[in-house]
Amino acid sequence: MINNVGGFDRLVRLALAAVLFYLGLGVYAGSALGMGLAVAGAIAAITGLLGFCGLYSLLGLNTHKVDQRPQA
Numbered sequence: 001m002i003n004n005v006g007g008f009d010r011l012v013r014l015a016l017a018a019v020l021f022y023l024g025l026g027v028y029a030g031s032a033l034g035m036g037l038a039v040a041g042a043i044a045a046i047t048g049l050l051g052f053c054g055l056y057s058l059l060g061l062n063t064h065k066v067d068q069r070p071q072a
Contacts (some may be wrong), residue, residue: 003051006063013048017041 005013024037047053056062 001052003064004062009063017045
């Protein structure tokens with residue numbers, strides 16, 4: 001797997017995952033909406049931790065900056 005999710009994007013995904021988990025497991029616990037929010041939070045957390053997003057690769061997006069320093 002090639003990293004295609006950049007640092008800022010990863011932080012946003014992890015913060016969004018925390019909010020979605022809170023809403024899904026706390027506020028809307030036991031409902032279909034709560035389950036959907038928890039699943040969406042899990043997907044955001046996994047993509048944020050791994051640095052790879054399958055949807056980004058399908059769309060050809062890449063927010064990961066590659067170090068461009070010349071090799072010595």
